Amino acid sequence: METLLTSRPSVGSARAIARSIREGRATAEAVVSKSLERAAASEAVLQAWHAFEPELALEQARRLDRQPAKGLLHGVPIAIKDLSDTSDLPTAYGSPVYRDHRPAMDAACVAALRAAGAVVLGKTATVEFGASRPCATTNPHNPLHTPGGSSAGSAAVVADGQVSLSTGTQTGGSIIRPAAFCGVVGFKPTFGSIAVAGTKSYAWSLDTVGGFANSVADVSLLFEAMSGHERSRFDESDCRPPRIGIFLGPFADVAAPSTVDALMRVAAACSRAGATVREIDAPAIFRHTLEWQRAISRYEMGRSLLPETRAFSPEELGEVLLAEIRAGQAVPETSYIAAKAGASRLATELQSLFADTDLLLALSTPGEAPFGLASTGDATFCLGWSLLGLPTLNLPAGTGPQNLPLGVQLVGPRYGDECLLRFAAWVERVVSDA
Numbered sequence: 001m002e003t004l005l006t007s008r009p010s011v012g013s014a015r016a017i018a019r020s021i022r023e024g025r026a027t028a029e030a031v032v033s034k035s036l037e038r039a040a041a042s043e044a045v046l047q048a049w050h051a052f053e054p055e056l057a058l059e060q061a062r063r064l065d066r067q068p069a070k071g072l073l074h075g076v077p078i079a080i081k082d083l084s085d086t087s088d089l090p091t092a093y094g095s096p097v098y099r100d101h102r103p104a105m106d107a108a109c110v111a112a113l114r115a116a117g118a119v120v121l122g123k124t125a126t127v128e129f130g131a132s133r134p135c136a137t138t139n140p141h142n143p144l145h146t147p148g149g150s151s152a153g154s155a156a157v158v159a160d161g162q163v164s165l166s167t168g169t170q171t172g173g174s175i176i177r178p179a180a181f182c183g184v185v186g187f188k189p190t191f192g193s194i195a196v197a198g199t200k201s202y203a204w205s206l207d208t209v210g211g212f213a214n215s216v217a218d219v220s221l222l223f224e225a226m227s228g229h230e231r232s233r234f235d236e237s238d239c240r241p242p243r244i245g246i247f248l249g250p251f252a253d254v255a256a257p258s259t260v261d262a263l264m265r266v267a268a269a270c271s272r273a274g275a276t277v278r279e280i281d282a283p284a285i286f287r288h289t290l291e292w293q294r295a296i297s298r299y300e301m302g303r304s305l306l307p308e309t310r311a312f313s314p315e316e317l318g319e320v321l322l323a324e325i326r327a328g329q330a331v332p333e334t335s336y337i338a339a340k341a342g343a344s345r346l347a348t349e350l351q352s353l354f355a356d357t358d359l360l361l362a363l364s365t366p367g368e369a370p371f372g373l374a375s376t377g378d379a380t381f382c383l384g385w386s387l388l389g390l391p392t393l394n395l396p397a398g399t400g401p402q403n404l405p406l407g408v409q410l411v412g413p414r415y416g417d418e419c420l421l422r423f424a425a426w427v428e429r430v431v432s433d434a
Contacts, residue, residue, distance in 0.1 A: 004042050004140045010161025011035050014076050014218045021075040028061035028075030032119050035077040039162045045143050047136040048153035050082040051089045052122035060119045071117030072225045079166035081154045082123040083130050084110050085198040093200040094126040094135060097312045107198025109167060109209050109226045116225035121163055124153030130169055131202045131301055132321045134376055141404050145369040148178030149376030155182040158212040165213050165222045171206045171297055172386050173379025176409055179212055179394035181369035183405030186212050187219040189417050191389030194226050203300040206386055216425040242358035242423040244270055245280035250287040251380050256367035262397040262406045267361055269434040270427060283349045289384030292339035299336040302328025347388050354413040359423050362411055364394045368404035391417045393424045
């Protein structure tokens with residue numbers, strides 16, 4: 001089956017686009033037009049967009065072309081996950097009950113991106129509320145397979161080359177998993193490093209805004225724009241070889257051999273390039289991370305989505321979503337507090353690992369994207385890091401037996417986002433040269 005990815009050239013990197021516009025070699029209107037053309041050509045199969053208004057995007061671009069180039073992303077088209085509010089586009093949070101919802105203002109992350117000069121191309125499809133019913137988006141490498149979720153559309157449009165940047169959110173595995181399945185870079189920053197105001201939440205102590213790109217350099221630019229803080233420019237060639245800990249953890253038995261092999265190939269390439277590589281034993285209590293993350297996310301979902309149960313009828317919400325909300329409401333507070341306490345103990349224990357380790361090399365997913373769209377795949381290897389609030393990044397690492405992408409997950413210390421991105425760029429270069 002022919003993939004969408006081989007059909008047309010991609011729009012290029014965000015850094016190159018911004019530089020071309022800044023130097024007068026391209027216009028925002030021309031760049032946005034190219035993105036719109038590619039998106040329109042793929043949408044019948046990909047089903048990645050919730051809201052897509054070409055003339056609105058072109059008008060944004062023309063307005064920017066009448067202004068001096070300023071901001072990190074001046075004229076760069078970007079896709080916004082449909083969990084974040086946009087003042088000029090409908091925001092449904094992936095749910096039919098919000099199909100006509102028009103927010104009064106942008107979410108904080110969207111406002112920051114517009115302030116940096118980005119052109120919002122449209123809203124990408126998401127799993128309902130980032131938690132429930134899968135959307136119709138397909139995998140650009142093979143439309144018979146899931147792109148992952150909940151940030152399905154955001155990962156797919158970057159993988160398909162429609163945009164160089166898109167936003168995502170992660171509560172469990174909603175950035176890292178689709179990034180791995182679609183073969184792109186996905187970055188989940190440290191919890192709390194990007195403002196979540198105006199982005200639909202279902203687990204307030206876990207929800208994290210991040211995003212997707214086709215390179216570490218581009219996702220670093222996205223992070224800088226969304227955080228609103230100027231960060232040091234870096235060249236990965238100037239970065240010293242990192243100290244890497246191979247962290248397979250207590251759930252490695254659910255991973256396909258090809259996935260573990262991919263991780264070991266990355267580790268070997270890094271070792272040959274001068275990195276110090278050693279295996280890390282997971283703390284004994286790490287085995288509880290799945291149950292703790294699920295207890296916390298379900299407890300908070302049952303309370304975050306309580307307003308929907310009062311505003312909409314059971315028929316409108318649907319049996320599956322309503323059952324999930326009620327299950328969350330039934331989680332005892334004692335279980336929630338115990339999970340929080342366990343996560344706090346583990347976070348303290350893990351932090352000591354980073355005294356002599358720059359990053360952990362871990363699995364992103366058990367394997368390639370599963371067949372079908374009824375499930376977004378297994379998030380086992382993401383839940384623990386989301387629970388702990390650590391910054392993580394998926395790096396593409398070849399393909400598996402079905403010729404679908406595989407990824408490896410790089411994990412950094414809390415608030416060590418910039419260092420993680422710097423070392424990730426080094427690993428990316430090493431892997432590409434191998």
